[in-house]
Every structure is written in C-alpha cells, then in structure tokens.
Amino acid sequence: MSSDSDKYLEHDDTLRASIDRSLRHPVMFFFTSGAAWLAVAILLGIVSSAKVHSPDFLAGCPWMTYGRVFAAHQSALVYGWGCQAAFGMIIWLMARLSRQECRAAGLIVVAGHVWNLAISLGIVGILAGGGTGVPFMEMPAFAWLPMLLSYVGITIWSMVQFKVRPEGHTYISQWYLLAATIWFPWIFATANILIHGFGGSPLGAAAVSAWFHSALPLMFFVPVGIGMAYYLVPKVTGRPVYNYSLSLIGFWTLAIIVPWAGLQRLTGAPIPSFLPYLGAFATILFGIPAAISGINLLKTAAAAGDTVAQSPTLRFTVTGVISLLILGLAAVFLNSPGVLKMTQFTISGYGFDLLAIYGFFSFIAFGAIYFIVPRITRREWLSRRMIKIHFFLSVYGVGGIVLIALFGGLMQGVGQENFAQPWQDAAGRAFPYAVFTTLAWTILSLSNFFFFIHLTFMWLRLGRRSSHPTLLIDPHHSSPHGPEGDIDNVGPATAH
Amino acid sequence: MNFRQFAFGLTFSFGIAWLAVVVVPFFKLRNPSPVSYQEGVDTKTGIYHPKRTGRVVNGYEVYAENGCYQCHTQVIRNTDAGNDLGRPDWGGLKLDADTGQDTRRESNVFDYLGLDLAPIGVTRLGPDLINVGRRVPARIREAAGPDASAGEIDGAARDWFYLHLYNPRLNPELRDWSSCPSYSFLFEEREITGERSDEALEVSTQPGMEIVPGDKAKALVSYLMALRHDDPVPASMDYSPADKKGNTEG
Numbered sequence: 001m002s003s004d005s006d007k008y009l010e011h012d013d014t015l016r017a018s019i020d021r022s023l024r025h026p027v028m029f030f031f032t033s034g035a036a037w038l039a040v041a042i043l044l045g046i047v048s049s050a051k052v053h054s055p056d057f058l059a060g061c062p063w064m065t066y067g068r069v070f071a072a073h074q075s076a077l078v079y080g081w082g083c084q085a086a087f088g089m090i091i092w093l094m095a096r097l098s099r100q101e102c103r104a105a106g107l108i109v110v111a112g113h114v115w116n117l118a119i120s121l122g123i124v125g126i127l128a129g130g131g132t133g134v135p136f137m138e139m140p141a142f143a144w145l146p147m148l149l150s151y152v153g154i155t156i157w158s159m160v161q162f163k164v165r166p167e168g169h170t171y172i173s174q175w176y177l178l179a180a181t182i183w184f185p186w187i188f189a190t191a192n193i194l195i196h197g198f199g200g201s202p203l204g205a206a207a208v209s210a211w212f213h214s215a216l217p218l219m220f221f222v223p224v225g226i227g228m229a230y231y232l233v234p235k236v237t238g239r240p241v242y243n244y245s246l247s248l249i250g251f252w253t254l255a256i257i258v259p260w261a262g263l264q265r266l267t268g269a270p271i272p273s274f275l276p277y278l279g280a281f282a283t284i285l286f287g288i289p290a291a292i293s294g295i296n297l298l299k300t301a302a303a304a305g306d307t308v309a310q311s312p313t314l315r316f317t318v319t320g321v322i323s324l325l326i327l328g329l330a331a332v333f334l335n336s337p338g339v340l341k342m343t344q345f346t347i348s349g350y351g352f353d354l355l356a357i358y359g360f361f362s363f364i365a366f367g368a369i370y371f372i373v374p375r376i377t378r379r380e381w382l383s384r385r386m387i388k389i390h391f392f393l394s395v396y397g398v399g400g401i402v403l404i405a406l407f408g409g410l411m412q413g414v415g416q417e418n419f420a421q422p423w424q425d426a427a428g429r430a431f432p433y434a435v436f437t438t439l440a441w442t443i444l445s446l447s448n449f450f451f452f453i454h455l456t457f458m459w460l461r462l463g464r465r466s467s468h469p470t471l472l473i474d475p476h477h478s479s480p481h482g483p484e485g486d487i488d489n490v491g492p493a494t495a496h
Numbered sequence: 497m498n499f500r501q502f503a504f505g506l507t508f509s510f511g512i513a514w515l516a517v518v519v520v521p522f523f524k525l526r527n528p529s530p531v532s533y534q535e536g537v538d539t540k541t542g543i544y545h546p547k548r549t550g551r552v553v554n555g556y557e558v559y560a561e562n563g564c565y566q567c568h569t570q571v572i573r574n575t576d577a578g579n580d581l582g583r584p585d586w587g588g589l590k591l592d593a594d595t596g597q598d599t600r601r602e603s604n605v606f607d608y609l610g611l612d613l614a615p616i617g618v619t620r621l622g623p624d625l626i627n628v629g630r631r632v633p634a635r636i637r638e639a640a641g642p643d644a645s646a647g648e649i650d651g652a653a654r655d656w657f658y659l660h661l662y663n664p665r666l667n668p669e670l671r672d673w674s675s676c677p678s679y680s681f682l683f684e685e686r687e688i689t690g691e692r693s694d695e696a697l698e699v700s701t702q703p704g705m706e707i708v709p710g711d712k713a714k715a716l717v718s719y720l721m722a723l724r725h726d727d728p729v730p731a732s733m734d735y736s737p738a739d740k741k742g743n744t745e746g
Contacts, residue, residue: 052621055665055675062681067563133560135618175497179506190514194522195613202608204522206616211518248497255506259513268573268580269616270605271525275517276577341578345569345620416620419582423623428673430621 015099016375022101023092024376026108026154030088031369032459033116035452037080038362040123042448044073045441052434063127071138072126074353078216079119079139079147082357085365086224087112087154090177092372093231094158097174098165104157111153118146134195134205136213144192148185155181172247176227179255183219187212203271207263214262214279217356218286223254225320225364226293232317232367233300237307242299250292257285264335267344280335290328297321310471312387313371319395320363327355330406339410342417347433348409355402363394366451373455374470379463381470386450388472393447400440408433528605537731544730546606548722555719556611558712562679569617570626570723572602574735585631586624588726593637599726604733607725622676629723632656650721657717658683658697658709666699682713 048070050057058064095102102108122139125131131138162178191212195205234241241247263271263279301308301318308314330352334343343349370387374380381387408430415426457463464470533540559565572580572587581600584590588599603626608614617624633653637644640652659666662683664676683697688706696706709717728734 051677052675055677059663059678060680065562065679065681066677067566068561070566071563129561131561131563132613133556133563133565133615134613135565138563170497170499175502178502182506183510186510186514190518194519198522198526199612201522201526202611202614203605204525205612206614207525208518208522209613210616252505252509256509259510260517263517265618266571266616268577268602269571269614270603270607272521273574275521278517341573344578345617347619347621349618412620417579419579423583424673427621427623427675430675434675 015101016096019095019099019101020092020376020378022103022105023095026102026105026112027088027092027372027376028459029109029112030084030091031373032455033112034081034084034088034365035448035455037076037084037119038448039445039452041073041076041081042441042445044069044076046438046445048073049434049438049441053431053438062129068127068129068131071131072123074136075119075123075126075139077357078136080123082221082361082365084112084115085362085369086180086221087115088372089224089228089365089368090155090181091158092376093173093228093368094161094177097171097231098158098161100161100164102157102161108154108157111150114146114150115154118143118150122147132196134209136216137191137195137209141192141196144188144196148189148192151185151188155184171231172241172244172251173227173231175248175251176223176230179251180220180223180227183215183223187215187219191215203266203269206269207266207271207275210265211262211279213265213353214283215259217353217361218254218258218261221357221361222258222290222324223251225361226250226254226297226324228364228368229293229297229317229321232313232364232371233297233321236311236314236317236371237301237304239300239303242296242303246292246296250289250296253292254286254289257282257289261286264340265344265349267340280337280340283331283335287328287332290324290331294321294325294328298325310473312381312391312470312472313367315367315391315472316363316370317367319391320360320367323355323359323363323398326402327352327360330355334406339413342413343409344413345416346409346412347405347430347437348413351402351405351409354398354405358398359402362398366390366394369455373458374463377458377461377463378465379458379461380466380468382454382457382463384470384472386454387470390447390451390454393443393450397440397444397447400443401437404433404436404440408436525605528609531730531733533730534732539728544606544733546609547724547727548610551715551718552610552722555715555717555722556615558682558716559615559719560613564625565615565617567617567619567621567676568623568625569620570603570615570624571617572600572624572626572725574602580624585634586627588627589630589634592726593634593642599728601726601729602735603725604729622674625720625723626725627723629653629721630726653721654717655698657720658695658713659699661709661713661716662697662699662707679713682710682716683707684710 047058047064048066051066051069091102091108122143125140125143126138130140132141158181159178162174191208194208230241230247260282261279263275264283267276267280298318298321301314308318333339334348334352370381412426412429415429418425530543532543535541575581581587581602587601590598590600592599607626633649636652636656637649640649661679663678663680664674665671685701685705685707688704692706693708695708699707701707
C-alpha cells in the first residue's frame with residue numbers, strides 16, 4: 001500500500017516536472033516579454049503624468065503629445081504586460097491542474113510572437129497618430145484581428161487540456177481560468193466588431209467602448225487573478241481553501257454581476273438612462289464577489305501567517321488579495337449615487353483601473369512569477385533582497401498612485417460640480433495629484449528595475465541550483481542568498 | 497459543478513447582459529427616429545433638423561488621433577447626473593446676445609450624428625467642448641463690444657483657436673494654469689514670400705518667417721468652430737430645468 005502511494009507520488013513529481021518542462025519556453029516568453037512591456041508602460045506612464053503638471057515637457061514632438069502617450073501607456077500596460085502575464089499564468093496553471101503536458105509549445109510561442117508584433121505595431125500606430133480615438137481601445141483597427149487570432153492560438157490548448165483532464169474533481173481555479181479564456185475573446189471580438197465593423201451608431205459605439213473598459217479588467221484580469229490566487233494560497237500554505245463552497249458562490253456572483261457593469265461612464269449622456277444606472281449598480285455589486293473571494297482567500301492564508309511572511313509568492317499574492325478587497329470597496333464608493341457625478345470625469349477612473357490591473361492583478365502575477373519561474377527554469381531566485389525591494393517599492397508606488405487618483409479624483413469632482421466657480425478652479429485641482437502620480441510611477445520604475453534584472457538572470461538560467469527555495473527570512477548565516485543545498489534530481493532541466 | 501452546468505450558466509449569465517446592455521442598445525441607437533415639433537407647444541412646426549457645418553469628419557479625425565478626448569468631454573449631462581448645465585457657457589449661453597435668451601440645453605442623440613463614435617470623453621482635465629464653437633466667439637464678442645461685425649468675431653475666434661492649439665500658454669488668460677499640450681506640430685514655419693499670410697499666427701518667430709496652420713490644424717479648428725449644440729430642440733425632448741424655459745412651461 002505504502003509502496004503504491006510512493007510510486008504514485010514519484011509519478012506525480014515526474015508528471016509535474018514534465019509539465020513544467022513542456023511549458024518552459026512559452027511561459028518564460030510571456031513573463032519576460034510581459035515584463036519588458038511593463039517597463040515600456042511605466043516609462044510612458046512617467047512621461048504622460050509629467051505632461052499633466054509640466055505641459056511643456058517634450059512639447060512640440062507629435063509622438064509624445066499627451067493624448068497619444070497616455071493611450072500608448074494604457075495599451076502597453078493592458079495588452080503588453082497584463083494580457084501576457086495572464087497568458088503565462090493560464091497556460092501553466094491549466095496544464096498543471098488538468099495534469100496534461102503541453103504538446104503545442106512551439107505554436108504557443110509563435111502565437112505569442114504574433115501577439116507581440118500586433119501590439120507593437122498598434123502602440124507605435126497610436127504614437128504615430130493612427131489612434132482610433134476610442135477610449136481604452138486606441139490601437140489602430142488593423143491590430144485587433146491578429147491579436148484575437150493569436151489569442152486563440154495561445155489559449156485553445158488550455159481548453160483542450162481541460163477537456164481531456166482526468167476524471168474526478170475539477171478545482172475552482174480551473175473554472176475561473178476557463179471562464180476568463182472564454183470571456184476574453186467574447187468581449188474583445190464584440191467590442192471591436194461593433195465599433196470597427198458597424199458605423200453610424202456614435203452613441204452606441206461610445207457605450208460599447210465604455211462597457212469594454214469595465215469588462216476587460218473585471219472579466220479577464222479579475223478571474224485570472226482570483227483563479228491564480230486560489231491555486232497559490234492553498235498550495236504554498238499547504239492548507240485547504242477555507243470554505244470551498246464559498247469559492248463557487250464567489251465565481252457565480254462574479255459571472256452574473258460584472259457583465260452588466262461599465263455604462264456608468266456615460267451617465268448623463270443621451271442614451272437610455274437605465275443603462276448607466278444599471279452599470280453603476282452592477283459595479284457596486286461587484287463588491288460582493290470581491291469580498292467573497294478576498295475574505296475566503298485571506299482566511300485560507302491567515303491559517304499560516306509565518307509562511308505568508310516568508311514566501312515571496314504569498315507576500316505578493318496576499319497583497320494582491322487585499323487589493324481585491326479594496327477594489328470592491330472602491331467600486332462601491334465611486335459608483336454610489338452621490339459620488340458618481342463627481343468621479344465620472346476625473347482621474348479616479350484611472351485610479352480604479354490601476355487598482356484592478358496593478359494593485360490586484362499584477363501583484364498576483366508577480367506572486368505567480370515568483371512561484372512558477374523556479375519550477376520551469378529549475379533554478380531558485382538569486383536574491384532575497386531584490387525580491388524585498390521589489391515588494392516594498394511596488395506597494396508604496398501603487399498604493400500612492402491609487403490613493404492619489406481616488407482621492408484626487410474626488411477633489412477634482414468637487415471642483416467640477418461647483419459650477420459657480422470658474423473652470424480654472426476645477427482644472428487647477430489636478431496639479432498636485434499629477435506631481436505625486438509622476439513620483440509614484442518613478443518609484444514603480446525603480447521597483448521593477450530590480451524585478452527585471454532578477455527575472456533576466458533567471459531567464460538566462462543563472463538562478464541558484466538548489467532545492468531550497470529563496471525565502472524572505474533573515475538568515476543566521478552570512479549568505480544573503482539563502483542556504484545552498486542539493487539540486488533537485490527529478491531529471492535534467494534541459495530537453496533530452 | 498460539471499461542465500454542462502458551467503457552460504449553460506456562463507452562456508446564460510453573460511449572454512443576457514451582453515444582449516441587453518451591449519448589442520441591442522448599439523443597434524437601437526443606430527438610427528434615432530426624427531422628432532417632430534408639436535403644434536401649440538413649440539414655436540416651429542415640422543421635423544427637428546440639427547444644424548451641422550464645418551469639416552466635421554476630418555476635423556474629428558485630428559481630434560481623435562491626438563487624444564483630445566483624454567482631457568476634454570463633449571457631453572452636457574442632465575441635471576440628475578451632474579451640474580454641467582449650471583455653468584454659464586457650457587450647454588449654450590446663459591444670455592445669448594443674439595436672441596436675448598438662455599440657450600443652454602443638455603446633449604441629445606442628434607448632437608453626435610455624422611460621427612462613428614460620440615466623443616463623450618474620459619476625464620475633464622480641460623473644460624467640456626460640446627459648445628466651444630459658441631463659447632469662444634461669445635467671449636470675444638463680449639470683449640469686442642456690440643460694434644464688431646459677425647465676420648470680425650468669426651476671424652478673431654479662429655485666431656484664438658489657432659493660438660490655443662499652437663501653444664495654450666501664449667494666451668494671457670490661460671498662461672498660469674492651462675495644462676493643455678502644445679500642438680505646434682500641426683503648424684508650419686515658412687519664409688514670408690511677398691506679403692505675410694492672413695492666416696499667420698501673431699507669435700514671435702525669426703524675422704522673415706511666419707507660422708501658418710497646416711491642413712490638420714485647419715481641419716481641427718473648423719471642427720471645433722462647428723461645435724455648437726445650443727439650437728432650440730422640440731419641447732418633447734427638452735428636459736432643461738423648468739425655470740429657464742420661460743414661455744414653454746410658464
């Protein structure tokens with residue numbers, strides 16, 4: 001009996017190692033090129049924010065005018081970093097949970113290159129003056145079809161793996177990932193086909209883009225992030241999910257509520273007025289799935305407080321989960337009846353996007369990267385200090401931006417609504433927040449500098465050859481890199 | 497939960513919302529049916545025809561590709577949704593010098609016809625622009641006094657827009673606080689051949705040179721000058737506050 005289970009465990013280890021090995025090229029490709037796009041997004045973020053408080057900075061250069069740089073910044077963050085980090089997480093986690101090796105790694109890498117080419121041309125297109133003018137969908141119309149096709153080339157294998165998974169229990173993360181992989185093309189194709197394919201509905205197109213602006217973060221980044229967190233937290237702490245049925249309830253409340261959100265961006269515009277109020281209501285209700293998943297995950301993590309403090313993965317993941325709770329609260333606050341009119345046309349919308357894409361999703365993605373990369377490169381992270389610096393500067397940077405944008409947006413809204421005062425009063429209120437936003441993006445650039453270096457070392461297979469993971473504990477011995485040890489002997493890291 | 501339940505639940509939960517807030521409204525908003533004036537209620541009869549002038553479509557392209565909508569909205573929200581109508585010159589003019597009436601009104605579905613996307617906008621780092629083509633000439637008229645001819649006002653407004661696009665902070669009123677970018681790349685610096693061009697901007701440049709608007713600047717200014725959405729609408733779609741309507745609601 002015991003030899004059976006030993007054999008099973010050994011088989012299990014081998015299977016996991018072979019899954020990791022089969023996926024190492026595509027997953028590393030998405031994480032490294034995603035990180036490179038994050039660098040681009042941060043630099044463009046610094047430039048665009050600097051232009052708000054110092055409009056003569058880089059003035060006169062058409063490629064660097066605010067409207068284009070901001071759009072390029074947003075696109076690089078969403079499609080360059082966010083989507084690619086999500087692809088890496090989806091293909092790895094779906095393969096692991098469905099217990100299937102990836103048989104199409106080459107095709108995924110090719111599709112990943114097509115995706116990168118499409119968004120590169122799209123972002124250069126925006127900067128060159130070819131932007132569409134559709135908020136949040138600025139990339140020129142040629143980009144969306146190659147993006148959609150390469151998306152299919154990247155994720156279809158995960159769906160196949162889910163289909164042929166072994167009989168038995170399906171874990172909650174798989175449902176989240178499967179839903180996200182289905183929602184993304186549905187949302188992306190709908191928005192692009194309606195806006196680029198059918199003219200003559202100016203308000204309809206504005207409404208579709210407003211819906212897309214909510215649907216992409218809430219129906220792609222949020223489910224991928226929650227699904228990943230439901231894997232990482234129990235896995236690293238070694239404890240079961242606090243309440244498994246609650247995780248299913250969280251999934252279905254998310255699926256039922258968030259498709260209705262988004263049109264509150266057009267409150268007061270001449271569209272049927274049930275649409276914006278329904279959108280605001282649904283965004284408020286998003287607080288429910290956010291709270292359910294957030295509390296369930298935190299309760300799971302709370303059972304192992306020491307592990308959370310020591311594990312780089314859990315530190316990032318749990319911070320991301322806390323951001324999810326804050327995201328839920330922000331959704332309730334920003335869209336409540338008295339506040340919506342003040343925050344509708346202010347920087348708090350940007351703050352909400354960043355809270356979702358950076359504060360929540362990117363922290364989960366960083367956590368996942370710290371977990372996955374050592375497994376697929378078969379090397380451990382080099383430096384505890386670099387991880388700590390990355391963590392603290394990220395928390396300060398993103399916390400700063402989100403606080404500034406949410407609060408600054410509210411102050412701006414107070415100025416805008418005060419119609420008896422000249423416009424100058426409302427316009428001037430944005431100034432100090434813009435200065436602090438530039439500062440916060442600069443902190444984030446510094447933070448990610450350490451992350452990029454560290455990831456590059458791992459990508460170059462210069463990580464530590466050790467079976468001891470890099471933990472964030474102060475050592476009693478002198479090495480800043482954690483203890484050395486036996487290397488994992490489940491097989492060679494390179495292909496046969 | 498098995499796959500069948502999952503697929504059914506996902507299709508149902510997403511599909512209904514997708515139809516109800518995305519697809520059906522998109523096509524419903526495509527061809528708004530014309531609105532008639534009502535006898536006895538409105539001063540006119542027939543069908544409401546929104547006025548449109550200027551190089552709207554290619555001017556809007558310049559507006560879109562340079563991301564003007566990132567900081568400027570084009571919508572006057574109804575009073576439930578915000579205080580836009582309260583501002584004296586956003587939704588029209590509180591006291592229109594031509595008619596002596598309050599022409600402020602909220603935006604309607606006809607204000608965006610002719611474009612493929614209503615440039616509602618994202619944030620208001622700058623002011624709303626849906627009536628900027630009315631607001632700027634009105635300010636110029638106020639400053640110039642009643643003797644100025646319509647042509648002079650129009651020319652001065654055009655110059656105001658060119659200067660604003662060239663560098664907003666050359667305008668003394670905006671110098672200290674405007675964060676609007678300079679679009680000097682839409683202009684050309686060229687040698688003066690013969691007489692100085694009528695369109696040349698009143699800005700300092702090298703001797704013998706002048707700065708004139710390029711094609712894109714001309715298209716954009718034509719579009720901005722055409723942004724006037726203060727024409728009276730049929731009472732059936734006029735939701736302005738009762739106290740400003742005067743005779744229509746006594």
